[in-house]
């Protein structure tokens with residue numbers, strides 16, 4: 001089932017008094033229970049594409065759909081909560097691991113909702129191979145790889161249908177980066193999909209790869225996915241997928 005769709009997405013910026021089109025007519029479709037990579041040269045617009053999907057910037061044109069419903073029908077705050085963008089640098093607050101994991105529930109957008117219990121949080125940490133990290137531990141005592149996993153878990157705990165990861169493994173050593181990939185694949189189950197920007201070699205956890213280059217977005221299915229050591233609740237094995245669409249007109253920044 002398609003969870004997220006973008007059609008005819010076009011973004012331009014004003015440069016030296018003129019409009020410069022970064023990408024034009026981009027289309028993508030993300031299936032439930034699948035992880036996708038977004039690659040492309042530096043400056044091609046990958047982060048901007050994620051921000052446009054999360055409605056964090058204005059787009060010149062194009063339509064976004066979540067579960068078939070157009071974005072116009074969804075309030076901005078609700079959309080951003082459902083199409084959740086995790087930036088490269090984990091924006092963790094000072095305090096404990098628990099403080100950080102429940103941070104979203106201190107925000108207005110989650111007002112009235114019950115935050116996850118300690119046992120639910122401990123279970124999440126376990127699944128991220130952070131079982132030895134106590135909820136009461138100060139985040140200043142965590143390694144970069146552990147911080148990145150806590151940031152990812154925090155986003156995952158809010159159960160967004162669409163998770164957009166902007167190079168969350170960029171600053172990590174290869175082992176930690178692989179742990180992030182494995183965790184992402186493990187967590188993205190039913191009613192969820194994930195698009196992640198990566199500059200590293202493919203890690204085998206993605207069902208397909210979008211490439212943004214010269215203003216156009218293309219897509220290729222990946223040959224096979226790496227096995228993960230565990231299963232997400234409700235997941236029935238490998239990602240179900242139909243070929244997502246990707247389209248874009250030729251022509252880069254102009």
Ligand SMILES: Nc1ncnc2c1ncn2[C@@H]1O[C@H](COP(=O)(O)OP(=O)(O)OP(=O)(O)O)[C@@H](O)[C@H]1O
Pocket residue numbers: 013014022040041042043044045046047048049
């Ligand atoms: N608000 C803005 N106003 C003008 N130009 C912008 C704005 N935001 C991004 N850009 C430009 O758009 C281009 C694409 O930026 P973006 O960060 O999306 O690229 P990227 O593919 O994610 O790059 P990288 O791989 O290096 O992170 C850059 O040239 C950037 O300077």
